Amino acid sequence: MEEIRVSTTERAYDVRVGPGALGRIGDYLEGADRVAVIADERVAGIHGDRLEQALAGAGRGDTPWFLVPAGEACKTVEWFGNAQQFLLEAGCTRKSTVIAFGGGACGDLAGFASAAYMRGIDFIQCPTTILAHDSSVGGKTGINLPGGKNMTGAFHQPSAVLYDTDLLETLPPEEIRSGMAEAVKHQLISPDGHARDMLVTVDYSEMDEQTLLHYIVSGIRVKAEIVGRDEREGSVRKFLNFGHTYGHAVEAAAGYGGMTHGESVMIGMLYALILSEQLTGADRGLTDALQRFSERNGYPLRSVAGYPFEQLYGYMQKDKKASYGELHFVLLPEDGHPLMNKADREQCRKADEELRKRLGVLT
Ligand SMILES: NC(=O)c1ccc[n+]([C@@H]2O[C@H](COP(=O)([O-])OP(=O)(O)OC[C@H]3O[C@@H](n4cnc5c(N)ncnc54)[C@H](O)[C@@H]3O)[C@@H](O)[C@H]2O)c1
Ligand SMILES: [Zn+2]
Structure with missing residues (x-):
């Protein structure tokens, strides 16, 4: 497993990359009163059991999941709103942690949802595409407006990035x-x-x-x-x-x-x-x-x-x-x-x- 440290003024965090990286999720959930997953529905269908197992292993088997449309279709004002409502109904507080599970699109939406919910709560990026080696690091989050891509968003750094390269095998x-x-x-x-x-x-x-x-x-x-x-x-x-x-x-x-x-x-x-x-x-x-x-x-x-x-x-x-x-x-x-x-x-x-x-x- 490779480990890279990212240091920004907002925070410093680990990026862990390699086969089985998801298994380390427990290391980053200790202080969270509640954990909630926002997942790309296609990715959840193919690889969801791996994250579920990792969460269960960390004593977080009761984590609620919110599935969003695969890829770019989730980066809308509507899905942003739905994600806020989900976090509220899931009982998330300022001390909760969101897990983003999918490619760059899901990461951008879940990151922005975390940046906005109660003015900002922790989130962990679990990228599942090669492209997301880029998008999951650096803290740019956001959604599209009908008139333009990535037009609404926030800088919000993740608290960790867990990049399980086993998941890349199913990429088209x-x-x-x-x-x-x-x-x-x-x-x-x-x-x-x-x-x-x-x-x-x-x-x-x-x-x-x-x-x-x-x-x-x-x-x-x-x-x-x-x-x-x-x-x-x-x-x-x-x-x-x-x-x-x-x-x-x-x-x-x-x-x-x-x-x-x-x-x-x-x-x-x-x-x-x-x-x-x-x-x-x-x-x-x-x-x-x-x-x-x-x-x-x-x-x-x-x-x-x-x-x-x-x-x-x-x-x-x-x-x-x-x-x-x-x-x-x-x-x-x-x-x-x-x-x-x-x-x-x-x-x-x-x-x-x-x-x-x-x-x-x-x-
Ligand atoms: N925040 C940033 O700094 C930043 C940087 C670059 C790009 N982006 C954003 O990232 C998005 C693109 O991300 P992307 O290229 O990861 O695409 P994506 O998230 O749209 O996913 C592409 C497709 O791959 C599927 N998929 C994801 N993981 C899979 C897997 N392991 N196996 C099989 N299918 C899988 C998804 O369901 C989707 O259909 C764009 O919205 C772009 O604006 C953000
Ligand atoms: Zn790019």
Whole structure:
């Protein structure tokens, strides 16, 4: 079992990663007068018995469960309200602990429900997707509004993260691609990263447990280090948005759920690398390596052909990180050394055109 310590101004907490990590849940429930689980219903159906057993082993066999719709569908005002009502009816007080059991969507909802209930109670993240190595650490929680993704939320750090990698075995291929895209991102933006090695060697169809664990742990370390320095995204935390401006635009254009978050971010990272070549003289070798890696691993890169630049640019302007019509991108002039850079419309268009050319979808 690997253990990573995250230190923020709000609190310090453990992230425990490895097979069987759920079995340690009792270590984090000692002071809780009541425990309540908020779980993704699909995950509860597949793996719920493991958490139930772990809770029973910790003397918490009477824990109430609240099942929310699988994936993104739970991140609504309505389910947020339902979760508040559940916590009240479950008899939760300020001394109670919520357990989030599911992927990033369930973690975001349960985290926000915990942040708001009685103005904030403890919660433990038990992530069940590869992507959630990113979302479960760092304390960003929230839900969607009809007009925009993640528009309502709070910073609320978990009291622990228990990441049981045994649960990842049941992930479908698109969720593996999605989560691994964030793992690639972490390697790319970190000065300690080994992105080029990863891009040459990793093939999802034959990735063993050790390799997966290695990239998950390494990604969490990168995120923990950045969040420890900048909890509220005033400075370096912005680098975690690498690939996300264009990626979010593709995700929105595809209609949320049409493409997974990480699949869209992979396209966004290719775009950001091309922009880095054009604006900072970055070496094309890295972009080519990322393109070969994502083609080999089945990322639906060519789907971008369905979304004209005008449409994507419209979405990019609505990005939370855009201010007064100027777009700010995380660029990578050199492996492991990101920086923030402005780009105007014409620069954005040129990079988009070059991306389409390289993907062979220029019309
Ligand atoms: N808070 C943050 O810092 C942060 C960071 C990145 C992403 N996010 C959010 O995370 C969400 C995406 O999270 P995600 O990619 O984990 O997807 P998800 O939570 O939407 O889950 C994807 C699908 O996988 C299923 N699933 C989950 N675990 C499974 C398992 N072990 N076996 C089989 N199926 C399983 C779910 O039921 C769902 O259908 C988005 O809402 C995004 O905004 C938050
Ligand atoms: Zn992301």
